[in-house]
Amino acid sequence: MGIWRLVRKEMGYRKLNFVLAVFGVLVATAGLVAQVTWLRAYDMRTESFLTRDMDQAVKRLKAIEKKYRQTTNQYGFNVRVLPERQSIEDYYKSGYASETMDQNYARKLADSEFLTTIRHLTPILRKEIFWSEYKQSATLIGTHGEVPLKERSRRKKPIKQSVPDGQIEVGYHLWSKLGLKAEQEVTLFGRQFIIGKCHTERGSQDDFSIWMDLKVAQELTGMAGKINEIQAVDCTCAEANPTKIRQELANILPGTQITVKVDPAVTRVAIRVTAAQGSVDDLKARHASRVQLTQDREILMLATAALLIVGAAVWIALLAFGNVRQRTMEIGVLRAIGLSGAKILLLFLARSIIIGLVGAVAGVLLGGAMGVGVAAMWGELTEASQMWGLFSPLTIGLVVICSPVLSAFVSWPPAMLAARQDPAIVLARE
Amino acid sequence: MLDIRQISKTYTSNGKNVPVLSDMSLRIEPGQFVAVQGQSGCGKSTLLLAAGGLLRPDSGQVIVAGDDPYKLSSEARADFRATHIGFVFQQFHLIPYLDVLDNVLAPSMAHNFPDARSHALELIEHFGITDRIGHLPGELSTGERQRTALARALLNRPKLLLADEPTGNLDTDSGAIVLDYIREFATDGGAVLMVTHDAGAAGQADRVIELAKT
Numbered sequence: 139m140g141i142w143r144l145v146r147k148e149m150g151y152r153k154l155n156f157v158l159a160v161f162g163v164l165v166a167t168a169g170l171v172a173q174v175t176w177l178r179a180y181d182m183r184t185e186s187f188l189t190r191d192m193d194q195a196v197k198r199l200k201a202i203e204k205k206y207r208q209t210t211n212q213y214g215f216n217v218r219v220l221p222e223r224q225s226i227e228d229y230y231k232s233g234y235a236s237e238t239m240d241q242n243y244a245r246k247l248a249d250s251e252f253l254t255t256i257r258h259l260t261p262i263l264r265k266e267i268f269w270s271e272y273k274q275s276a277t278l279i280g281t282h283g284e285v286p287l288k289e290r291s292r293r294k295k296p297i298k299q300s301v302p303d304g305q306i307e308v309g310y311h312l313w314s315k316l317g318l319k320a321e322q323e324v325t326l327f328g329r330q331f332i333i334g335k336c337h338t339e340r341g342s343q344d345d346f347s348i349w350m351d352l353k354v355a356q357e358l359t360g361m362a363g364k365i366n367e368i369q370a371v372d373c374t375c376a377e378a379n380p381t382k383i384r385q386e387l388a389n390i391l392p393g394t395q396i397t398v399k400v401d402p403a404v405t406r407v408a409i410r411v412t413a414a415q416g417s418v419d420d421l422k423a424r425h426a427s428r429v430q431l432t433q434d435r436e437i438l439m440l441a442t443a444a445l446l447i448v449g450a451a452v453w454i455a456l457l458a459f460g461n462v463r464q465r466t467m468e469i470g471v472l473r474a475i476g477l478s479g480a481k482i483l484l485l486f487l488a489r490s491i492i493i494g495l496v497g498a499v500a501g502v503l504l505g506g507a508m509g510v511g512v513a514a515m516w517g518e519l520t521e522a523s524q525m526w527g528l529f530s531p532l533t534i535g536l537v538v539i540c541s542p543v544l545s546a547f548v549s550w551p552p553a554m555l556a557a558r559q560d561p562a563i564v565l566a567r568e
Numbered sequence: 569m570l571d572i573r574q575i576s577k578t579y580t581s582n583g584k585n586v587p588v589l590s591d592m593s594l595r596i597e598p599g600q601f602v603a604v605q606g607q608s609g610c611g612k613s614t615l616l617l618a619a620g621g622l623l624r625p626d627s628g629q630v631i632v633a634g635d636d637p638y639k640l641s642s643e644a645r646a647d648f649r650a651t652h653i654g655f656v657f658q659q660f661h662l663i664p665y666l667d668v669l670d671n672v673l674a675p676s677m678a679h680n681f682p683d684a685r686s687h688a689l690e691l692i693e694h695f696g697i698t699d700r701i702g703h704l705p706g707e708l709s710t711g712e713r714q715r716t717a718l719a720r721a722l723l724n725r726p727k728l729l730l731a732d733e734p735t736g737n738l739d740t741d742s743g744a745i746v747l748d749y750i751r752e753f754a755t756d757g758g759a760v761l762m763v764t765h766d767a768g769a770a771g772q773a774d775r776v777i778e779l780a781k782t
Contacts, residue, residue: 566623
């Protein structure tokens with residue numbers, strides 16, 4: 139006969155002691171599991187609300203940002219980086235900068251990791267010319283398209299493409315006045331070009347402009363390696379304002395200045411972007427607040443669980459002491475027939491481990507059912523399939539492992555008392 | 569088989585020393601059945617516990633089957649008891665939640681006896697309690713309980729049987745049966761030390777020792 143058989147038969151014989159001890163473990167574990175289960179239900183529910191709201195807000199923000207991009211694209215570049223020496227008065231009067239700067243400025247700007255307020259950097263060389271072949275004054279704009287930003291995450295789809303070498307693009311009034319059309323071959327400053335594109339009316343100086351490759355324009359105007367303007371678009375972030383842009387450029391490109399065109403339509407959309415961004419930020423704040431609330435609930439739950447565990451521990455220890463006292467003579471006889479102190483210890487610890495295990499399994503089942511029931515009652519659980527997601531395998535595993543260990547731990551003192559009992563004293567009482 | 573050499577034992581009660589055994593010597597050879605008689609408090613039970621390796625004497629030596637159990641560690645002494653000594657008590661002290669078979673098999677928890685189960689069944693049959701094999705102690709008569717206790721004491725095929733008033737709670741017939749079994753154990757080569765108040769029971773022994781209060 140083995141120790142386990144003896145333990146099993148004893149538990150069956152002293153049912154009340156066993157049931158009361160199991161009940162103690164059950165109350166503690168069921169309380170813990172029920173709280174964890176309900177907390178998970180609450181988390182899942184609020185998370186789904188917030189995720190839904192966040193998805194909607196992000197969609198709204200993206201839609202407004204798209205609108206903003208479309209608006210700014212229609213409006214064109216609104217930020218212009220000019221040489222520091224350039225008189226702004228002359229710039230506005232003539233429509234172009236007479237001063238020049240090194241064309242590498244655009245690259246330097248694009249490569250800066252501190253560039254956050256502007257994008258779509260497009261270096262241009264703009265100059266008033268007389269198109270002698272057609273006896274027409276026009277604005278020549280040399281450009282090689284946007285300089286890609288070094289930071290990949292900030293790159294955007296270009297709003298201005300470069301003009302291939304050998305081609306030019308012509309503004310609306312210019313081509314309509316001179317009778318030009320796309321694919322037509324024309325001569326400019328004695329060089330042959332194909333008209334790549336005839337632009338639609340923009341209602342600005344652009345309607346009298348000719349676009350060509352920057353390098354060709356520099357050659358034609360004798361301004362090799364020079365540009366007189368970097369066009370850009372301010373970003374949609376709320377922080378991008380003229381003051382901020384000026385501060386940023388002063389750090390990256392000293393020796394330049396900027397002008398920022400403010401368009402009411404763009405401003406309106408920008409405000410909506412800011413508002414939408416604000417609502418996303420609000421949701422993020424709500425999420426953070428919910429995390430804090432969850433943490434508070436977890437602390438409360440842990441405190442309750444700690445109380446339940448301490449209560450159960452005391453209860454089990456008292457019952458174990460009672461069991462040892464009840465079995466004093468039995469222990470004496472077992473020692474007399476040869477059971478060692480270690481085996482007596484094992485006998486009582488095995489009993490407590492079984493109590494812990496049975497109580498834990500029953501507690502997990504009951505606590506899980508209670509947690510699901512409460513979650514369903516409070517509307518946290520809307521679908522049956524959500525039920526399995528409520529159970530925390532970690533919590534269940536810990537409960538099933540720790541309960542027998544804790545039960546054995548608190549039963550250790552009475553078990554030691556039994557193991558150290560002197561059989562001679564007990565038997566002499568007879 | 570049992571050689572008790574000048575053992576003494578003194579208890580302390582309410583700050584006073586109460587000597588119960590003083591220079592007590594006793595030798596029991598295999599096959600001998602020795603009864604110890606005496607007034608209450610003369611040290612009969614103390615002698616039995618000391619002989620059984622359960623109560624260390626203050627002085628003197630106890631030799632069982634050639635070994636001094638008190639020179640062994642507590643764990644080894646427990647195993648020594650499991651393999652060499654059988655105990656029978658006046659109150660039987662059967663484990664209340666184990667049936668007859670499991671009670672008889674109880675010593676096998678202490679030491680692994682290869683043929684424990686078959687030997688237990690033999691003993692149960694021998695003591696005439698086969699029909700009670702699945703019964704709990706509470707369902708047995710006192711005679712059946714003591715026979716179960718005797719079977720438990722003999723499961724390990726002990727060399728020494730220590731019996732403390734084995735017939736004290738039995739009627740005359742049951743007592744006689746139990747004494748016959750104890751006698752039989754001695755006849756088969758075992759050594760028996762029995763403590764009893766019953767002159768009739770003592771009369772079954774090969775030798776009777778009278779203990780007087782010290």
